[in-house]
Every structure is written in C-alpha cells, then in structure tokens.
Amino acid sequence: MSLTTVPDDRVRPPLTVVAAVVVTVTAWASAFVAIRAVHAHFAAGPLALGRLAAGALALTAAVLVTRTWVRPTAREWALVTGCGVVWFGVYNVALNAAEQRLDAGTSAMLVNVGPILIALMAGAFLNEGFPRGLLAGAGVAFSGVLLIGLAGRGGSAADPLGVALCLLSAAAWAVGVTLQKPALRRLPALQVTQMACTTGMIVTLPFAGGLLADLRSAPAGSVAGVVYLGVVPTALAFGTWAYALSRMNAGRLGVTTYLVPPLTILLAWPLLSETPHVLAGAGGVVALAGVALARRR
Numbered sequence: 001m002s003l004t005t006v007p008d009d010r011v012r013p014p015l016t017v018v019a020a021v022v023v024t025v026t027a028w029a030s031a032f033v034a035i036r037a038v039h040a041h042f043a044a045g046p047l048a049l050g051r052l053a054a055g056a057l058a059l060t061a062a063v064l065v066t067r068t069w070v071r072p073t074a075r076e077w078a079l080v081t082g083c084g085v086v087w088f089g090v091y092n093v094a095l096n097a098a099e100q101r102l103d104a105g106t107s108a109m110l111v112n113v114g115p116i117l118i119a120l121m122a123g124a125f126l127n128e129g130f131p132r133g134l135l136a137g138a139g140v141a142f143s144g145v146l147l148i149g150l151a152g153r154g155g156s157a158a159d160p161l162g163v164a165l166c167l168l169s170a171a172a173w174a175v176g177v178t179l180q181k182p183a184l185r186r187l188p189a190l191q192v193t194q195m196a197c198t199t200g201m202i203v204t205l206p207f208a209g210g211l212l213a214d215l216r217s218a219p220a221g222s223v224a225g226v227v228y229l230g231v232v233p234t235a236l237a238f239g240t241w242a243y244a245l246s247r248m249n250a251g252r253l254g255v256t257t258y259l260v261p262p263l264t265i266l267l268a269w270p271l272l273s274e275t276p277h278v279l280a281g282a283g284g285v286v287a288l289a290g291v292a293l294a295r296r297r
Contacts, residue, residue, distance in 0.1 A: 049204040189246050
C-alpha cells in the first residue's frame with residue numbers, strides 16, 4: 001500500500017478514519033485506568049515489557065495473516081526504530097512510573113500536553129503549518145485539560161515526580177508521532193505499528209527478570225490486565241492510530257486525543273473509585289469544545 005499524497009484537511013475524513021479515531025481514543029483512555037489497576041502488582045519497567053510483548057505477538061500474528069509487509073528503506077527503518085524506542089519504549093516506562101504516583105485522570109490530563117507538542121512539531125518538521133483554527137482549538141482544549149488537572153483527585157496536590165514523568169511521556173509521544181508520520185507515507189499502518197511495538201519490546205527486555213518475578217506473585221486479574229494493555233490499547237489502538245495518521249495531518253489528529261482525559265475520568269470513577277471533582281466535569285466540556293473547534297474545516 002502506497003501513501004504518497006498529503007492528507008487535505010479541507011475534506012471531511014471518511015467514516016473508517018472517524019471509527020479508527022473513536023477506537024483509539026476509547027482504548028487509550030482505558031489504558032490509563034488499566035495501568036492504575038495493576039500498578040500494585042507490576043513495577044513500571046516490567047509492566048511496559050509485558051504490555052509490549054503481548055502487543056508485539058498480536059501484531060506479528062496480524063501481519064502474518066494479512067501478509068502486510070513492504071520492504072522498508074534504510075530511512076524508514078531508522079524512522080520506525082526511533083518511534084519504537086521513544087514512543088513505545090520510553091513513553092510506556094515513564095507513564096507506568098507516573099501512575100505509581102498519580103491517579104488515572106490526572107495522568108491522562110498531563111500526558112495530553114502531547115497534542116500541542118505534536119501540532120507544533122508537525123508544523124515545524126512535517127510542513128503542516130500552523131492553521132489558526134487548529135491553534136485556537138488546541139488552546140481551548142488544553143484549557144479544559146488544565147481545569148481537569150486543577151480538579152485533580154478530589155483536589156489533592158499532584159506528586160512532582162509523577163508530573164515530570166507524565167510530561168516526559170508527552171514529549172516522547174510527540175517525538176514518536178513526528179517520526180512515525182513520514183514512514184506511513186509508503187509503509188502500511190499495521191506494519192509500522194508492528195515494527196515499532198517490537199522495537200519497544202526489545203528496548204525493555206532488561207526488565208525481563210522483574211516481569212517474571214511480578215508474574216509469579218501477581219493475581220490472575222492483574223495478569224489479565226497486562227494482556228489487555230498489550231492487545232487492546234497497544235496492538236489495536238496504536239494500529240488504528242497509525243491508520244488514521246496515514247490519512248490525516250498529525251496536528252489535527254493529535255488534538256482529538258483531548259477526549260482521552262474526560263473518558264479516563266468517567267472510567268476511573270466506577271472502576272477505581274477515583275471520584276472526579278466537579279471542576280473536572282467542566283474541564284471535560286471545555287476540552288470537547290476545543291476539539292470541535294480544531295476539527296472545523
């Protein structure tokens with residue numbers, strides 16, 4: 001599959017792309033909750049390796065079944081490898097460590113500094129420019145995310161190291177997307193996701209001993225949570241993200257992920273008993289308005 005044309009954001013995305021975005025956003029929101037749910041039984045590094053190993057197995061099986069493979073050039077190998085190291089490797093370890101200290105909703109809010117960084121990097125390095133509607137929408141949506149952050153978990157103060165780790169995750173996400181986008185111009189989305197996920201798994205192999213120890217002591221529910229993280233938020237959602245990214249500008253796609261924090265809070269409320277503050281609800285509404293503004297043609 002060859003993708004040599006630049007997506008035109010004046011054209012409304014097809015339903016398949018919209019569906020891919022919905023799957024990605026929903027699955028990524030559930031990932032924040034799942035990480036929080038298993039954090040007592042899996043350390044940050046071992047959890048990242050377990051998640052990426054499950055995801056790499058699922059993606060490799062999908063590539064073999066669909067025979068989705070195009071021989072990468074040396075430049076494409078470098079781009080996808082860099083994406084795998086930074087986004088799949090560094091991002092996952094940093095986020096897992098952050099959620100050892102912060103609740104799921106606050107973590108999702110902080111990581112969603114990423115779309116602003118994606119839009120800026122896409123404008124600077126991918127020639128997507130800086131449309132006023134995009135920047136205005138990003139600003140409004142981020143204001144909503146800040147309101148969620150100020151609400152925190154019932155108004156409690158955020159752990160400084162946890163905040164720093166979330167911001168590191170956001171930066172890794174933005175760099176990973178900037179590296180991923182050019183590779184998707186020619187390589188299939190499924191293949192790019194499989195290559196990057198496998199690279200991330202290799203990078204986190206030093207945590208193999210810790211993963212084995214955690215697996216021996218963890219209850220079955222937490223082990224199932226790790227498998228879920230690998231199959232759904234990683235294999236499925238990173239794949240649908242790559243599919244959408246191959247057909248949309250990175251900046252505009254990134255802004256849609258401002259929907260993740262409100263969804264995360266809604267999921268964490270009944271599943272983790274992390275009750276949202278009323279200010280978080282207001283922030284969710286503002287974030288939705290910002291996404292709508294940024295998506296206007």
